[in-house]
Amino acid sequence: MTETTLPRGLALTDLHASLADPLLEAMMFLNEVTSRFPEAISFAPGRPYEGLFEPERITDYLADYTAYLERDLGFTPDQVRTTLFQYGRTNGQIHDLIAKTVANDDGMHVSADSVVVTVGAQEGMLLALRALFARPTDVLLVTSPCYVGITGAARLLDIETVPVPEGESGLDPEAVAEAAARVAASGRRARALYVVPDFANPSGTSMAVPARRRLLEVADAADLLVIEDNPYGFFSRDEQFRPTLKSLDTERRVIYLGSFAKTCFPGARLGYVLADQEVVAPDGGRTLLADQLAKIKSMTTVNTPSLSQAVIGGILVRSGCRLRDTNQDTIRFYRNNLNLLLDELDRHFPITRRASLGIDWNTPGGGFFVVVTVPFVVDNRALERSARDYGVLWTPMSSFYLDGGGQHQLRLSCSYVEPDRLRDGLARLAQFITDQTATFAGQKP
Amino acid sequence: MTETTLPRGLALTDLHASLADPLLEAMMFLNEVTSRFPEAISFAPGRPYEGLFEPERITDYLADYTAYLERDLGFTPDQVRTTLFQYGRTNGQIHDLIAKTVANDDGMHVSADSVVVTVGAQEGMLLALRALFARPTDVLLVTSPCYVGITGAARLLDIETVPVPEGESGLDPEAVAEAAARVAASGRRARALYVVPDFANPSGTSMAVPARRRLLEVADAADLLVIEDNPYGFFSRDEQFRPTLKSLDTERRVIYLGSFAKTCFPGARLGYVLADQEVVAPDGGRTLLADQLAKIKSMTTVNTPSLSQAVIGGILVRSGCRLRDTNQDTIRFYRNNLNLLLDELDRHFPITRRASLGIDWNTPGGGFFVVVTVPFVVDNRALERSARDYGVLWTPMSSFYLDGGGQHQLRLSCSYVEPDRLRDGLARLAQFITDQTATFAGQKP
Numbered sequence: 001m002t003e004t005t006l007p008r009g010l011a012l013t014d015l016h017a018s019l020a021d022p023l024l025e026a027m028m029f030l031n032e033v034t035s036r037f038p039e040a041i042s043f044a045p046g047r048p049y050e051g052l053f054e055p056e057r058i059t060d061y062l063a064d065y066t067a068y069l070e071r072d073l074g075f076t077p078d079q080v081r082t083t084l085f086q087y088g089r090t091n092g093q094i095h096d097l098i099a100k101t102v103a104n105d106d107g108m109h110v111s112a113d114s115v116v117v118t119v120g121a122q123e124g125m126l127l128a129l130r131a132l133f134a135r136p137t138d139v140l141l142v143t144s145p146c147y148v149g150i151t152g153a154a155r156l157l158d159i160e161t162v163p164v165p166e167g168e169s170g171l172d173p174e175a176v177a178e179a180a181a182r183v184a185a186s187g188r189r190a191r192a193l194y195v196v197p198d199f200a201n202p203s204g205t206s207m208a209v210p211a212r213r214r215l216l217e218v219a220d221a222a223d224l225l226v227i228e229d230n231p232y233g234f235f236s237r238d239e240q241f242r243p244t245l246k247s248l249d250t251e252r253r254v255i256y257l258g259s260f261a262k263t264c265f266p267g268a269r270l271g272y273v274l275a276d277q278e279v280v281a282p283d284g285g286r287t288l289l290a291d292q293l294a295k296i297k298s299m300t301t302v303n304t305p306s307l308s309q310a311v312i313g314g315i316l317v318r319s320g321c322r323l324r325d326t327n328q329d330t331i332r333f334y335r336n337n338l339n340l341l342l343d344e345l346d347r348h349f350p351i352t353r354r355a356s357l358g359i360d361w362n363t364p365g366g367g368f369f370v371v372v373t374v375p376f377v378v379d380n381r382a383l384e385r386s387a388r389d390y391g392v393l394w395t396p397m398s399s400f401y402l403d404g405g406g407q408h409q410l411r412l413s414c415s416y417v418e419p420d421r422l423r424d425g426l427a428r429l430a431q432f433i434t435d436q437t438a439t440f441a442g443q444k445p
Numbered sequence: 446m447t448e449t450t451l452p453r454g455l456a457l458t459d460l461h462a463s464l465a466d467p468l469l470e471a472m473m474f475l476n477e478v479t480s481r482f483p484e485a486i487s488f489a490p491g492r493p494y495e496g497l498f499e500p501e502r503i504t505d506y507l508a509d510y511t512a513y514l515e516r517d518l519g520f521t522p523d524q525v526r527t528t529l530f531q532y533g534r535t536n537g538q539i540h541d542l543i544a545k546t547v548a549n550d551d552g553m554h555v556s557a558d559s560v561v562v563t564v565g566a567q568e569g570m571l572l573a574l575r576a577l578f579a580r581p582t583d584v585l586l587v588t589s590p591c592y593v594g595i596t597g598a599a600r601l602l603d604i605e606t607v608p609v610p611e612g613e614s615g616l617d618p619e620a621v622a623e624a625a626a627r628v629a630a631s632g633r634r635a636r637a638l639y640v641v642p643d644f645a646n647p648s649g650t651s652m653a654v655p656a657r658r659r660l661l662e663v664a665d666a667a668d669l670l671v672i673e674d675n676p677y678g679f680f681s682r683d684e685q686f687r688p689t690l691k692s693l694d695t696e697r698r699v700i701y702l703g704s705f706a707k708t709c710f711p712g713a714r715l716g717y718v719l720a721d722q723e724v725v726a727p728d729g730g731r732t733l734l735a736d737q738l739a740k741i742k743s744m745t746t747v748n749t750p751s752l753s754q755a756v757i758g759g760i761l762v763r764s765g766c767r768l769r770d771t772n773q774d775t776i777r778f779y780r781n782n783l784n785l786l787l788d789e790l791d792r793h794f795p796i797t798r799r800a801s802l803g804i805d806w807n808t809p810g811g812g813f814f815v816v817v818t819v820p821f822v823v824d825n826r827a828l829e830r831s832a833r834d835y836g837v838l839w840t841p842m843s844s845f846y847l848d849g850g851g852q853h854q855l856r857l858s859c860s861y862v863e864p865d866r867l868r869d870g871l872a873r874l875a876q877f878i879t880d881q882t883a884t885f886a887g888q889k890p
Contacts, residue, residue, distance in 0.1 A: 008696075008723075009722065009723035009724055009725040009731060010722050010723065010724045010725070010734060011724075011725055012724050012725060012726045012727065012732075012737075013727060014579055015576050015577065015579055015724065015737060016575055016576055016577075016578060016579050016741075017579065018575075018740070018741070018744075019576065019737050019740055019741070025740070045532075047531060047532055048531075050523075050526060050527060050530060050531060053526055053529075053530040053531075055511070055522075055525060055526050055529050055530070058507065058529070058752070059504050059507070062503065062504070066500070077500075078495075080500060081495060081498055081500050082495060083712075084498075084500050084503070084712050085495060085498040085500070085710040085711065085712045086492060086493075086495060086498075086710075086711055086712060087490075087492055087706075087711045087712070088712065119564050119745075119746040119750070120746055120747050122744065122745065122746055122747045123745060123746050126744070126745055130461055130463075130601055131460050131461055131464065132460065132461075133461060134459055134460055134461050134462065149744065149747075152743070152744040153744045153745075155744070156575055156741060156744050156745070157602075251453075252453075261532075265530040265531075266530065266531055266532045267528075267529050267530045267531055267532070267533065267750065267751035267752060268750055268751075268752060269746060269747065269748065269749070269750040269751075270750075277454065277455050278453075278454035278455065279454055279455045279456075279457050279460065280454040280455070280456055280457060281457045282457065282458060286454060287457075289455060292457075292460060292464050295463070295464055295470070296461075296463070296464070296601060298597065299463075299567065299571070299594065299597040299598045299600070299601050300567065300568060300571055300598075300601070300745065301564040301565055301567055301568050301714060301746065302565050302567045302594075302714065303714065304714070305564065305712065305713055305714040305715075305750050305752070305753045306712035306713075306714075307503070307712060307713060307750070307752045307753055307756060308750045308752055308753065311752060
């Protein structure tokens with residue numbers, strides 16, 4: 001018997017430090033856990049529901065976009081061909097459609113030149129962080145718990161992150177002010193804050209409107225930029241309209257990250273940055289922050305694929321640049337699912353039972369996520385058991401904490417499942433939680 | 446009259462240092478110079494010729510790919526929908542088709558798991574650099590002159606680059622050995638070398654086969670990884686087949702960057718990395734470098750757009766994973782154009798005239814680029830004059846030198862123009878060069 005191993009390999013410890021960081025493992029895990037247990041009912045990934053996707057529509061959307069180019073913009077067939085096939089403008093070709101859409105849908109009024117079309121919101125995070133963070137003492141404030149995409153991007157660029165704890169009502173502006181002051185007192189600089197004000201991933205919390213206004217005051221006082229990420233803003237459980245930070249931003253403090261992954265579809269990988277800040281060169285020349293992001297984008301992806309822009313452009317044209325209106329079915333689907341999930345939790349764990357078992361959860365105003373607190377330790381081993389023995393998947397909350405935390409919490413996502421499977425999955429989850437809690441109680445001394 | 450300026454802006458000097466780097470300006474310039482002088486005949490950008498693109502084929506390619514999923518892979522309609530619309534595998538969904546294609550076209554035999562599908566070769570550069578460069582003393586060797594995409598990506602990640610001068614026959618392996626030794630003697634480490642062995646951008650030079658073999662020996666001796674970038678390999682002027690470094694690489698020293706921008710079309714923004722190196726964790730566990738690149742990719746773009754993968758996948762399926770065969774028209778087009786460009790230079794500047802004026806150029810074995818040496822200074826002002834007064838565009842070679850150089854050289858690209866316009870453009874260029882040379886001679890004391 002011969003063993004063949006390669007004579008040499010690269011040492012993992014000799015690769016970039018981010019590759020040994022558990023955060024990046026968590027992100028891979030989030031993306032691929034679904035495929036590991038194909039039969040399990042999954043409350044794990046924050047993926048959109050697929051039932052509303054129609055593959056045959058791709059061609060229609062492409063046709064809508066090229067018709068728009070020809071009819072509305074007066075493009076010749078040769079120009080249409082160039083737009084679809086050739087390298088394109090670094091900051092994108094549907095920036096004008098996006099500027100109209102964010103104005104219509106969220107009252108965010110920026111020039112089309114302030115829009116950077118990106119390969120998902122993830123590329124937007126990378127561009128914004130790279131542009132803003134110049135000194136080793138620059139620090140990024142992040143909510144805790146936090147979306148791993150931003151903390152991972154910070155790791156890639158060796159940017160230090162400082163967690164700011166979230167409360168029941170999302171991020172507390174005074175906690176941000178305190179964190180910025182603490183960072184300044186240590187000789188560093190809080191350069192920017194990352195926040196999802198609407199239905200945050202993973203916590204599901206939202207900021208009240210007065211807190212949003214106060215956060216902008218705090219940012220101004222601390223000379224802090226705010227990176228607002230808003231993938232779930234449309235999906236409220238009530239009819240209440242929540243203004244984005246960007247729509248309240250009179251001082252151009254907010255860099256806004258948008259995504260079409262949930263309002264159109266993720267396979268296009270289309271996002272955008274609104275970056276209307278002015279940048280002043282030593283000679284007094286002024287450009288937009290969007291222009292600076294373009295320089296960086298030319299070194300990450302050159303430009304966002306024109307195919308993706310054409311398909312999403314077609315959807316925007318067809319909607320009259322009013323995605324909120326054309327998303328009514330989607331909004332209703334997620335609203336019903338979130339209500340159903342909360343109702344089923346209530347049904348399986350009525351209030352007295354809940355208290356005696358030591359189980360609780362929050363009641364988000366919208367979005368995809370609910371956080372359940374349980375008495376036992378929630379880790380990947382518990383997840384493995386849940387998937388194998390109960391056929392149900394979810395995400396351990398500890399993956400989302402930089403500084404420990406979430407050891408007794410799991411995140412449920414209601415976005416990916418049909419209502420019937422949601423009911424079935426909740427029954428499996430309730431059984432898992434009940435059994436684990438009993439085992440845990442039995443192990444107590 | 447009132448002037449409205451914003452009360453505050455971000456200081457450019459307070460943004461990341463790469464944004465003040467002339468290199469990134471050069472890349473933006475390369476991408477957008479064409480739009481500044483729409484009437485000029487352009488030998489500036491290395492863009493592919495558009496006459497061979499057929500917009501109506503996009504739908505066919507999509508259909509070919511979905512037929513492949515259903516027929517060859519046995520996907521259900523629901524699975525096809527997921528593949529097109531949903532988030533996907535981080536390292537891509539057409540990795541198997543790409544592995545087959547590089548085996549057929551270039552004799553590069555790697556497992557499909559070693560393939561990372563990227564948003565253009567540019568993202569591949571970013572991923573490879575981020576993974577490999579762990580210490581502040583790690584240095585990237587680059588050819589000089591060099592493609593700005595790699596030096597720009599290095600700037601984004603604060604990676605130091607050390608230029609290695611190219612000769613007439615491309616990169617000299619002994620010069621690489623010397624550079625690596627010099628770097629080591631200074632207490633730093635030459636971690637990797639970036640090279641385009643076939644028809645380099647911007648110089649047009651190619652490495653002879655013995656030099657390729659010797660380079661691999663040098664890399665092995667110096668414990669250096671080689672990042673091979675090969676966007677132009679198909680487009681030789683003769684029928685000679687040039688083996689890629691990767692196909693000669695028995696020690697897994699070579700990380701190969703591929704691109705479909707020139708062999709399919711740029712609008713898909715589709716590239717790939719072949720990263721079959723083994724990575725050894727402290728516990729002895731082995732993964733592929735491709736797996737490590739996936740962790741980074743999950744923080745740059747999450748996954749490459751499925752639409753782009755589907756369209757390029759369709760092209761690969763239709764070609765039987767033999768792109769070299771289906772590229773025969775394209776290969777012929779560029780070959781004819783490059784021959785025509787060299788012939789026209791000869792016609793305008795016959796050998797005696799050439800010598801008396803102090804004008805010369807190289808004779809690349811293929812690719813898109815020819816470098817012309819002239820007696821006058823070639824800068825952006827000369828380019829402005831050429832575009833405005835002569836209606837012809839090209840690229841100053843000085844943009845491609847890190848350490849000065851190329852002040853009397855300009856790069857011509859033959860890829861973007863029809864033969865008739867090429868002839869016309871060369872006449873304009875000859876007039877410009879003649880006039881500038883005369884002015885220059887008149888200014889001499």
